[in-house]
Amino acid sequence: MDGKEKTYGGPVRPDAVYVKSVSSDGHEFIVKKEHELTSGTVKAMLSGPGPFAENETNVVNFREISSRVLPKVCMYFTYKFHSMEIREFPITPEIALVLLIARNFLDWLYIFMFLVFF
Numbered sequence: 001m002d003g004k005e006k007t008y009g010g011p012v013r014p015d016a017v018y019v020k021s022v023s024s025d026g027h028e029f030i031v032k033k034e035h036e037l038t039s040g041t042v043k044a045m046l047s048g049p050g051p052f053a054e055n056e057t058n059v060v061n062f063r064e065i066s067s068r069v070l071p072k073v074c075m076y077f078t079y080k081f082h083s084m085e086i087r088e089f090p091i092t093p094e095i096a097l098v099l100l101i102a103r104n105f106l107d108w109l110y111i112f113m114f115l116v117f118f
Helices: 040-046 070-082 093-106
Strands: 018-022 028-032 059-061 089-091 115-117
Touching: 018 070, 028 070, 040 059, 040 093, 070 093, 089 093
Parallel strands: 018 059, 089 115
Antiparallel strands: 018 028
């Protein structure tokens, strides 16, 4: 370790291990910050100087992603963090188009190589 103590409390501290993802309809999901940073867009929102309130609060508001889709997005953050191996990542056909739109926003290049519809 680097001698710094990790903060596991609420996501509002800049050094927090977790961030809060908020869907367009107000549902909240807690995800490890390092997992969410697999998205280029979220990384820009949470890192360094810029116009994003998210880099101060560690709360990411997904104004265009509903609570029906955001859990799958959060699962993909974790999936992508742990593996670039191509394997099944099941989604329902009903959310496929919305997930494609989220992919474009979140700067994910390869998500549809992993998806399997059921």
